[in-house]
Amino acid sequence: MANPLTTAPFSRRALLAGAGIGTAYLLAGCRSAVDTQGQASSGTATAKRGGTLRIVQGADIAPTSVLAQNNVNLSFLRLVYNTLIELDHKTLEPKPSLAESWTLSPDSKNLEFRLRDGVTFHSGRAFTSADVAFTLDYIRREEVASQLKHVAKQITDVQAKDERTIAITFGKSMSNVWDLFELLLILDKDTAAKIPSGTFVGTGPFAVASYAPGSKLTLGRHEKYWKDSRPLLDGVEIAIVRQSQSMLSSLRGGQAHLAVDLAPLDAASIKGDSRFEVVRADPQDSAFYVGTNAAAAPFTDKRARQGVAWAINRERILTQVLGEIGQTSSLPWSPTSPAYDKALAGTYSYDVAKAKALFEQAGVAGAPVQVNYNAGLATNAAIAEIVTFDLKAAGLAATTTPLQGPDFQAKLTGGGLTGLFVNNHGFGQLAPATLVKGSFPFNADKNAASFDNADYKALAEKLWTTTDEAGQKSVQDEMNAFLLDQQFIVDLVVSSHTFTISNQVKGIAYSMYDYLNLDDAGIA
Numbered sequence: 329m330a331n332p333l334t335t336a337p338f339s340r341r342a343l344l345a346g347a348g349i350g351t352a353y354l355l356a357g358c359r360s361a362v363d364t365q366g367q368a369s370s371g372t373a374t375a376k377r378g379g380t381l382r383i384v385q386g387a388d389i390a391p392t393s394v395l396a397q398n399n400v401n402l403s404f405l406r407l408v409y410n411t412l413i414e415l416d417h418k419t420l421e422p423k424p425s426l427a428e429s430w431t432l433s434p435d436s437k438n439l440e441f442r443l444r445d446g447v448t449f450h451s452g453r454a455f456t457s458a459d460v461a462f463t464l465d466y467i468r469r470e471e472v473a474s475q476l477k478h479v480a481k482q483i484t485d486v487q488a489k490d491e492r493t494i495a496i497t498f499g500k501s502m503s504n505v506w507d508l509f510e511l512l513l514i515l516d517k518d519t520a521a522k523i524p525s526g527t528f529v530g531t532g533p534f535a536v537a538s539y540a541p542g543s544k545l546t547l548g549r550h551e552k553y554w555k556d557s558r559p560l561l562d563g564v565e566i567a568i569v570r571q572s573q574s575m576l577s578s579l580r581g582g583q584a585h586l587a588v589d590l591a592p593l594d595a596a597s598i599k600g601d602s603r604f605e606v607v608r609a610d611p612q613d614s615a616f617y618v619g620t621n622a623a624a625a626p627f628t629d630k631r632a633r634q635g636v637a638w639a640i641n642r643e644r645i646l647t648q649v650l651g652e653i654g655q656t657s658s659l660p661w662s663p664t665s666p667a668y669d670k671a672l673a674g675t676y677s678y679d680v681a682k683a684k685a686l687f688e689q690a691g692v693a694g695a696p697v698q699v700n701y702n703a704g705l706a707t708n709a710a711i712a713e714i715v716t717f718d719l720k721a722a723g724l725a726a727t728t729t730p731l732q733g734p735d736f737q738a739k740l741t742g743g744g745l746t747g748l749f750v751n752n753h754g755f756g757q758l759a760p761a762t763l764v765k766g767s768f769p770f771n772a773d774k775n776a777a778s779f780d781n782a783d784y785k786a787l788a789e790k791l792w793t794t795t796d797e798a799g800q801k802s803v804q805d806e807m808n809a810f811l812l813d814q815q816f817i818v819d820l821v822v823s824s825h826t827f828t829i830s831n832q833v834k835g836i837a838y839s840m841y842d843y844l845n846l847d848d849a850g851i852a
Contacts, residue, residue: 385403388541409530410447437497450530450531453516484499510840561846598828605828617753632690638677638686644678656821656822664757667760703731753768
């Protein structure tokens, strides 16, 4: 097969090398899999063919967000669907999946994929370029959620040249084209309309056998999967277990083989148990932050927002709440991002005197402030308590405000949160433009902080459309300086999604969006 690597105008490999990325960042009690291309295997025994892998997670899957990154869907999407390409975890360069090769024009406006032959959907129908064309149309629909819609909307033409060739034309050059195709699960055009009601048909290694909303998703092996002799497993069961402690009990009792995102302290509690391993996903794309309502008092003045950044004890949050899974940071980027700057990541630290001085200068000392959080997320609740305590010590009249999950989400997306809010974000692990154009806390066009700023919009557009290596580095530096100055989102800790696995399980992998990949997984 011809070399599939793109002729893109700048190389992510070079950008990453310049940032010093590629060395595993290890934390006490956890293992990163950065040096094994998203692979997570414990022990030395060999996986065997057959058996059912049992997974537990804390919330039900969300059918309406299959083309967006939604944490509740990390466990099942890559089991049912494939993407055209898969990004290398070290270089962020694309590798073949449903597309076996491609060409990208020097201006990155014209992209042509040559599709893999012999791929079938779970229905038995052959996969063709018509399904890719359909999916590209589907993601551009207004009602379909996706953080990469800003890239998809730049598509001006899609041509299925034959059953195995598809040509895509973009209206502008963009620095994050490949991020779209890492996220874009290829849908079956004949059944996609049924996805919101829980019908999932893909080309992936497992087909849906049954789905009981709020309870369990059961998958069986796709016997005509395009990877020879894969998958090894007969099936997968994903059970919804609402409490982290109950998930942990399922693991210890042998009812489950794998838990997705145990509460960090629960994960840390079994680090000495030789039966299990806690694997920290190497994209490091789960960043905890305090958001501000920058459009309303007392945080319209950036000095007040900077005061919040100095007031919070990040080290305490990392140790006491996150079990040291992660690293403190004033930047939103994962250490795998070309925009990450280790020196700048330590810009803000715990300094009550500086916080008090800034609150005084901004005229907000003693102001009442709500610290909103989703009451259903124990980790966020614990962070909110620390944030509230620290802000009181720095001179604000802070109170914690728990909200039920649907209420918190509605106010977050609708701009109805007053004061501050505790949450976590992703998208710091890929092309920097994906964060500032797609991640809701940072989206320059409309964001969770109600931060509407012409300079920010222009800078985000520049980061998105600058495609030469030197230009990208310069704009990344500009963006870092802007974000650190404005502090409409106060980043605290860059952490990771975790998979807590039994030592019976071998060969687990995951994508750069942390979707579980069980192509090579088995039970010893």
